[in-house]
Structure formats: structure tokens, C-alpha cells
């Protein structure tokens with residue numbers, strides 16, 4: 001009896017068109033073809049090296065862990081100093097009947113509050129933030145340029161657009177933080193107004 | 201052998217110590233690899249990382265420091281929770297007590313406040329660094345999306361926390377903030393109604409923001425952080441070199 005096996009089902013590595021394949025896609029092998037996982041390390045000489053790839057890696061311990069430890073240490077000291085020397089603001093008890101000279105949202109929303117001075121609330125409070133968040137999330141799917149072109153000089157359009165966007169947002173926030181005084185009018189702190197109208 | 205060395209040896213040779221750390225302090229490459237691989241906290245890292253990725257000037261440690269700030273905020277936040285009741289009648293007095301009566305209360309509150317602002321700022325900077333490195337490109341598209349969600353969660357964590365001191369800054373900042381977003385319709389009700397639990401900032405708002413701040417948002421953020429870190433490795437480690 002001849003048992004002719006059906007040709008094994010070919011499992012292709014599916015992703016995307018070939019020009020957009022990344023290193024990860026190339027490494028992606030069907031699980032059926034790779035029924036193993038990393039369980040232990042063996043001495044280099046203990047296995048025959050089929051192909052030696054250029055090694056541009058360093059040991060996590062100590063190289064990465066040292067820098068992480070240092071960064072965390074510096075940050076801890078900085079926070080401790082901030083905490084010791086600068087007190088978090090606290091004003092009087094909340095009172096819905098006493099409006100402050102100017103009511104400002106937390107600083108990261110002041111760009112939006114600044115827009116409120118020019119546009120309808122639906123635009124400033126809903127459309128713009130929704131556009132910013134959704135737009136940001138879509139960046140990788142909109143920028144379909146060469147996946148290997150990661151240097152800023154190779155993707156000028158994206159970099160210029162993003163930078164302009166950030167500068168615009170920062171400028172609006174800056175105006176909201178420093179140049180808005182009583183009744184949200186335009187002021188120059190310490191010049192046309194006695195001080196700053198801003199709490200962190 | 202000096203006295204200190206003897207103490208050190210005794211501790212390291214004790215059955216208790218050796219029940220916690222099975223291996224001696226790793227001094228060679230092989231044992232260091234094992235240490236990273238076998239330790240629950242360290243195994244978030246691969247055993248080896250690419251050389252350019254450990255250079256400070258590549259990541260500026262911004263993602264790592266954002267996470268570190270998240271941890272600092274968790275610890276200081278839990279301490280503050282012991283002394284804080286989310287009630288419009290008590291909250292403000294609690295803050296005053298924290299500042300004047302509680303051991304290290306003022307320091308803890310200060311650190312919690314500054315770390316929170318710094319975290320928003322660092323997450324934003326981290327996003328800029330990722331963008332300028334083109335690190336959102338395939339295969340990292342989805343991790344960028346996870347990042348955007350994390351940015352949103354970070355901001356919401358900060359915003360909900362802002363109300364809790366229940367002082368004039370808090371009250372009016374949240375009033376303005378929720379008024380702004382209040383025009384978005386959700387389930388036929390403006391978002392502000394759902395967030396505020398009423399037409400204006402009040403007891404319901406305080407309770408809602410509190411629950412979001414200490415429970416819902418940190419949990420959701422922790423889940424997204426786990427996905428974020430997992431994906432960094434599954435996407436082939438840090439991007440680059442440029």
C-alpha cells in the first residue's frame with residue numbers, strides 16, 4: 001500500500017508587502033517550524049556555531065542596570081530636594097461662590113484653554129483634543145515612508161510637521177500659563193500685572 | 201578579615217540568605233546572564249542589549265524615568281491614602297493634617313505633587329524622543345499606539361488627582377477643565393455630567409475622581425505599561441541605531 005503523503009501545507013510568513021518587511025517579520029517563523037524555546041544558556045564552545053552574526057550587544061548586567069540605577073538615584077535626590085524645599089500649593093477651602101481672579105485648568109490643558117479664547121468650546125474642548133490624540137495614534141499608519149529611513153534627515157516632511165505641531169502646542173500653553181491674568185485677559189506678568197497667575 | 205567582612209560573610213552564608221539568593225553575587229558573564237534571566241524584576245530585560253541602546257543620549261532614560269516616577273507616585277500615593285477621606289467636608293482638613301501632623305506628611309505630599317507634574321512632562325518628552333528616532337515605524341507601530349494611550353492615562357491620572365486637595369486651585373481648575381471637555385456627548389449626556397456626577401463640581405465629583413485616581417486609572421495604566429514593556433522586547437528591543 002502506497003501512502004503518498006499530501007505535500008505539507010506551506011506556512012508562509014504573512015506580513016505585508018515585501019518592501020515593508022522588518023527584521024521582526026523576517027525572524028517570524030511559524031510555531032510548527034520552531035518547537036523550542038530558550039530555557040538555558042550554554043557555553044559558547046559547547047555548540048557548533050553555524051553562522052556568527054556581528055555582535056553589537058553588551059551585557060545587561062552591568063551596562064544597562066548601572067545606568068538605570070544611576071538615573072533612578074539622581075531622580076530620587078532631585079525629588080527629595082524638590083519635596084524638601086518647595087511646598088506643593090494649597091489655597092483656601094474650595095468655594096463655588098468665590099470665583100478666583102482667573103480660573104485656570106492644569107498646565108497641560110492650558111493650550112486648550114487658550115484655544116477656548118478663540119474658538120467655540122466644541123472646537124477647543126472636544127474636536128482639537130480628539131484630533132490630537134487620534135492623530136497621534138495614527139502617525140505610524142499615516143507615515144508610510146521607508147521603514148528603514150529613521151533619521152530625521154531622511155524624513156523631513158514628518159519631522160517638520162511634527163515639530164511645527166509641538167511648537168504650536170507649546171506656544172499656546174506658554175501663553176496660557178504666563179500671559180493670561182484676571183478674567184483671562186492678556187497680561188505681561190510683573191509689567192502690566194502685579195505677578196503671575198499660575199499654580200502648579 | 202575585618203569585622204565588617206565577617207558580618208557580611210555570615211549573612212551571605214546563612215540559610216536564610218541562601219534561600220532567597222540561590223547564587224552568589226554574580227561576577228562573571230555567565231552568572232550575570234543567569235541573574236538577569238532568573239530574577240523576577242530583572243527579567244523584564246533581555247540578557248544582552250544592543251550597545252547604542254544603553255547610551256544615555258539615545259533614550260535619555262525618559263521612558264525608564266517615566267516608569268520610575270509612576271512607581272514613586274504609587275508609593276507616596278498609598279501613604280497619603282492612609283490620611284485622606286474623599287469627602288467634601290473632610291478632604292481639605294485632611295490635607296492640612298497631612299501637612300502639619302502626619303510624620304513626613306508634607307514631604308510626601310510635596311514629592312507626590314512634583315513627581316506627578318514631572319511624569320506628565322517626561323512622558324511627553326519621551327514621546328518626542330520616540331518620534332524623532334522614527335521609532336514608531338514598523339514593527340513598533342502598535343507600541344506607539346499603546347504609548348498614546350499611556351499619555352492619555354498619565355494626563356487623566358494627574359487631572360483626577362488635582363481635585364483631591366479640595367482647595368480653590370483644585371475646585372476651579374477642575375471646573376474649567378471639565379467645562380472644556382463637557383461638550384462631548386456620551387450616551388446622550390455631556391461627558392461633564394458623567395464625570396462630575398452632577399451639574400457642578402461637588403461631593404459626587406470628588407468621590408468619582410478619587411476612585412478613578414487611586415484605583416481605576418492606576419490599574420489600567422499598569423496593564424498598558426505591561427503591554428508596552430512586553431512589546432518593546434517583542435518588537436526587537438530598542439530601535440536604532442540612527
Ligand code: HEM
Pocket residue numbers: 259261262263264265266267270323324326327330333335336340343344345346347348350351354425428432437438439440
Ligand atoms: C506612562 C508612560 C510611558 C512609559 C512609562 C513608557 C516607558 C517606556 C520605556 C521604559 C521604553 C524603553 C526605551 C526608553 O526608555 O525610551 C519605551 C519605549 C517606547 N515607547 Fe514608551 N513609555 C510611555 C509612554 C509612551 C508614549 C506616550 C509613547 C508614544 C506615543 C511611547 C512610545 C514608545 C515606543 C514606540 C517605544 C520604543 C522606542 C524604541 O524602540 O526606540 N511610550 N517606553
